[in-house]
Amino acid sequence: MTISSNSSNNHGISQAQLDAHWMPFTGNREFKKDPRIIVSAQGNYYTDARGRKIFDGLSGLWTCGAGHGRTEITEAIAKQAATLDYSPAFQFGHPKSFELAHRITQIMPEDLNRVFFTGSGSEAVETALKIARGYWRKQGQASKTRFIGRSKGYHGVNYGGISVGGLSPNRAIFGQGIEACHLPHTMISGNNFIQGMPSEGAYLAEELEQLVTLHDASTIAAVIVEPLAGSAGVIPPPVGYLKRLREICTKHNILLIFDEVITAFGRMGSNTGAAEFGVTPDLMTVAKQLTNGVIPMGAVIAKQEIYDTYMDTAGPEYMLELPHGYTYSAHPVACAAALASLDILAKESLPERVKTIAPYFQAALHDLKGVVHINDIRNYGLAGALSIDHAVGEPAKRPYQIAMKMWQKGFYVRYGGDTIQLGLPFTSTLPEIDSLMNALGETIAEVN
Numbered sequence: 023m024t025i026s027s028n029s030s031n032n033h034g035i036s037q038a039q040l041d042a043h044w045m046p047f048t049g050n051r052e053f054k055k056d057p058r059i060i061v062s063a064q065g066n067y068y069t070d071a072r073g074r075k076i077f078d079g080l081s082g083l084w085t086c087g088a089g090h091g092r093t094e095i096t097e098a099i100a101k102q103a104a105t106l107d108y109s110p111a112f113q114f115g116h117p118k119s120f121e122l123a124h125r126i127t128q129i130m131p132e133d134l135n136r137v138f139f140t141g142s143g144s145e146a147v148e149t150a151l152k153i154a155r156g157y158w159r160k161q162g163q164a165s166k167t168r169f170i171g172r173s174k175g176y177h178g179v180n181y182g183g184i185s186v187g188g189l190s191p192n193r194a195i196f197g198q199g200i201e202a203c204h205l206p207h208t209m210i211s212g213n214n215f216i217q218g219m220p221s222e223g224a225y226l227a228e229e230l231e232q233l234v235t236l237h238d239a240s241t242i243a244a245v246i247v248e249p250l251a252g253s254a255g256v257i258p259p260p261v262g263y264l265k266r267l268r269e270i271c272t273k274h275n276i277l278l279i280f281d282e283v284i285t286a287f288g289r290m291g292s293n294t295g296a297a298e299f300g301v302t303p304d305l306m307t308v309a310k311q312l313t314n315g316v317i318p319m320g321a322v323i324a325k326q327e328i329y330d331t332y333m334d335t336a337g338p339e340y341m342l343e344l345p346h347g348y349t350y351s352a353h354p355v356a357c358a359a360a361l362a363s364l365d366i367l368a369k370e371s372l373p374e375r376v377k378t379i380a381p382y383f384q385a386a387l388h389d390l391k392g393v394v395h396i397n398d399i400r401n402y403g404l405a406g407a408l409s410i411d412h413a414v415g416e417p418a419k420r421p422y423q424i425a426m427k428m429w430q431k432g433f434y435v436r437y438g439g440d441t442i443q444l445g446l447p448f449t450s451t452l453p454e455i456d457s458l459m460n461a462l463g464e465t466i467a468e469v470n
């Protein structure tokens with residue numbers, strides 16, 4: 023075995039091992055020249071292969087809001103794996119999935135009370151889209167198949183998700199998807215450097231009326247949006263915008279799906295984006311924070327009326343009602359992790375903690391206004407992003423350079439498109455917020 027010649031990394035991973043792993047959403051060629059290897063995590067910090075401590079400025083990938091290494095979760099996982107490591111997901115059950123489903127419904131807005139488990143956010147999105155189409159067919163309206171997403175939306179990477187998604191690089195090379203069209207995004211000029219929700223922009227919801235006129239409601243199954251767009255670089259909804267989408271969907275008999283893979287379970291300062299923004303969808307997708315990121319798991323939460331429609335139209339009771347599910351739907355170990363994670367969220371009042379420290383985060387983040395290259399700052403709850411002026415011909419280069427310099431200085435932040443994204447742990451302290459912002463300001467000023 024040849025050990026990497028770059029001994030300064032001390033990662034002990036051979037070139038052949040590096041080559042063997044085709045990494046997701048990663049610049050493989052660049053990464054493998056000088057790998058950034060994380061070996062352990064505790065609280066709000068990672069330790070890398072060189073033994074450096076690194077602040078986790080994105081809570082993993084928006085996953086680990088309660089901090090890393092939570093023994094309540096790891097012990098629950100160990101116990102569950104020793105008791106029941108797997109049980110067949112189809113036609114048989116185990117106690118934890120029912121307990122978890124019920125627990126989730128207690129956290130959800132009142133009308134959302136039927137939970138379907140998946141293995142990830144992308145699977146949750148596919149499931150929600152299929153449930154929506156099937157619902158209309160079962161209602162005798164089989165022509166309602168079209169989906170409406172939104173420009174800059176991210177709904178995972180499967181074919182339905184990239185079809186309704188609005189991030190063009192994620193779609194460009196993959197060919198035909200499913201029938202979908204898109205609302206405009208809400209990042210309008212004039213809304214730069216707004217703290218929290220912009221007051222301008224609700225009128226953009228009226229574009230939905232235009233799309234309904236164009237395609238006719240009889241062809242449209244559902245509208246899917248993130249209440250706050252995460253991956254595109256933290257775009258909070260304009261005041262009144264989501265409410266207007268809800269009204270137009272209700273008026274035209276179109277289902278409204280909120281993709282809350284990032285926003286559910288505390289990040290917005292409430293249990294869900296729906297609760298925080300005061301608008302209830304017909305279907306919601308969740309993942310990530312559900313298990314504090316420790317075990318993969320997602321879910322779709324549906325209104326009872328949608329569930330009942332399936333139950334009432336499936337023929338004899340021995341017949342299944344929804345021909346859909348994953349080998350790992352409601353995996354017992356994932357269920358145990360989620361129950362422990364939701365316990366922590368409640369016991370430590372983490373959504374409330376987010377709400378309490380969000381104003382401090384907001385002020386510290388917006389203090390970066392005036393630093394060279396920054397042309398916009400956006401935030402809500404413990405989510406924030408900076409838009410960075412494009413280097414000539416290379417819109418994604420500066421954010422990459424900034425994130426890499428931050429890593430050298432002991433801070434993990436996410437870069438994507440022309441943005442730097444922050445999703446701090448709910449357990450962040452005020453001094454941690456200060457040192458992150460200081461490092462960011464200093465680093466951005468260092469980049470050409």
Ligand code: PXG
Pocket residue numbers: 083084142143144145147176177178179248252253254281282283284309310436438443
């Ligand atoms: N919907 C939304 C709104 C998401 O944010 C997914 C679906 C897909 O979930 P899975 O579990 O299949 O990845 C996501 C995931 C980032 C980033 O840096 C965001 C996601 C994933 C990775 C990175 O913004 N979001």
Ligand code: PLP
Pocket residue numbers: 347348349350
């Ligand atoms: N492909 C094959 C050949 C399978 O047998 C299965 C599941 O049985 C799948 C894909 C789907 O896998 P999952 O249920 O983990 O999504």
